[in-house]
Amino acid sequence: MSEDRLSRVFSALADPTRRDIVARLSVGDATVGQLAEPYGVSVQAVSKHLKVLEEAGLVSRSREAQRRPCHLEAEVFDLMTKWIERYRLRAEERFSRLDTVLAELNADESTTDQAQQSEQSHQRRGAAS
Amino acid sequence: MSEDRLSRVFSALADPTRRDIVARLSVGDATVGQLAEPYGVSVQAVSKHLKVLEEAGLVSRSREAQRRPCHLEAEVFDLMTKWIERYRLRAEERFSRLDTVLAELNADESTTDQAQQSEQSHQRRGAAS
DNA sequence: TCCTTAAACAACCAACTGGTTGAATACAAA
DNA sequence: TTTGTATTCAACCAGTTGGTTGTTTAAGGA
Known part of the structure; x- marks a missing residue:
């Protein structure tokens, strides 16, 4: 591989x-x-x-x-930059979605703690190498 | 550093x-x-x-x-991509200059071997980390 | 042919790595 | 307070790494 x-x-x-x-x-x-x-x-x-x-x-x-x-x-550099960019972009995308998340938290009265939050987000992870 | x-x-x-x-x-x-x-x-x-x-x-x-x-x-990803891009670009630039080099070789009758060539190019190296 | 140069191979060594198990710490809940 | 859960710390072990020195191999030049 x-x-x-x-x-x-x-x-x-x-x-x-x-x-x-x-x-x-x-x-x-x-x-x-x-x-x-x-x-x-x-x-x-x-x-x-x-x-x-x-x-x-x-x-x-x-x-x-x-x-x-x-x-x-x-050419091998491409291999690295591709890997890096994939996860950097994903992380940044998630970061930019933060305002949406905060809005949801405000709408939701129950104090949903970060543990549950991370567990939920963790469920939509995919296998990656 | x-x-x-x-x-x-x-x-x-x-x-x-x-x-x-x-x-x-x-x-x-x-x-x-x-x-x-x-x-x-x-x-x-x-x-x-x-x-x-x-x-x-x-x-x-x-x-x-x-x-x-x-x-x-x-953010740390930036550190890596910056390092990678620096040398990738330099190498590609050198690669794109290859046609010029080949033209010079054609113009030059003496069979300038690669050893001298690499030695010359090596002289314009700079210290880098 | 003999000598020199350029590089690789081999064996060795100290330090680091990625894993283990067992014990300690920090906090929550009963 | 006792128990359970989440995590780290400590000691240990086998394998790897980055360095060494000494010995080949390969090729050019005298």
Whole structure:
């Protein structure tokens, strides 16, 4: 599923070094050595980071003599933004409906507490990944 | 900085169970017990997940008798989308400039290999987090 | 051929993660 | 006050992660 893919992408970007690598690749391809240079870590460590980014589909590598130039694959970003937008929009929609809810609460004399309220709204949840 | 915040947000969403919790909270607030119910894990485990989401700023909790209703904080999504869009746009811009590059390569008789190319483009990278 | 460079692989280690169970806390209701 | 319910805290465990160093592999240049 794209379920697992999404986990790998978010997980890959959870590390500051890896986000920095993505930032640098966004302006142009680079080799492992070039990417490792600015950090206080070994080339092997960066190689591991790149493997994570590659498995997440964020980076691809080509062959070129001994070098393995890394290239940023921007399409994967769509996967994230789609997921984010889905729930952001849903939450905002719910937020904008708040005035309606408040009006209903005013109309209703009984002090309907938030617990019941959340339970009701929870019932109309759908399975989502 | 928001550097660390971004790490926490991405890290929080790297777990499928936590993404599912976010999805469910997007349609309405819920208590820990309600959130735990559909999963084959203990309430304590879900409580831990909620702590992670809370520390990432994705979820806030109020008090209400013994219950701790959880609420989705959608603003944090902006942080992510801003980061993503920045590098996506940069990468796409570079991609759209590819025809210019190809034209230059045609004009240039010497077979400029990709290594030099990536090295050049890498020089105009800027520090970014 | 031999030497150098670029990168990956392997084994190891400390720290973190996601889960568990059991005990403590906070509040409501009897 | 006692009991029940909702949640958190604490200790523990197995698996993962991000780093290390040392050893291959792959390719170019002397």
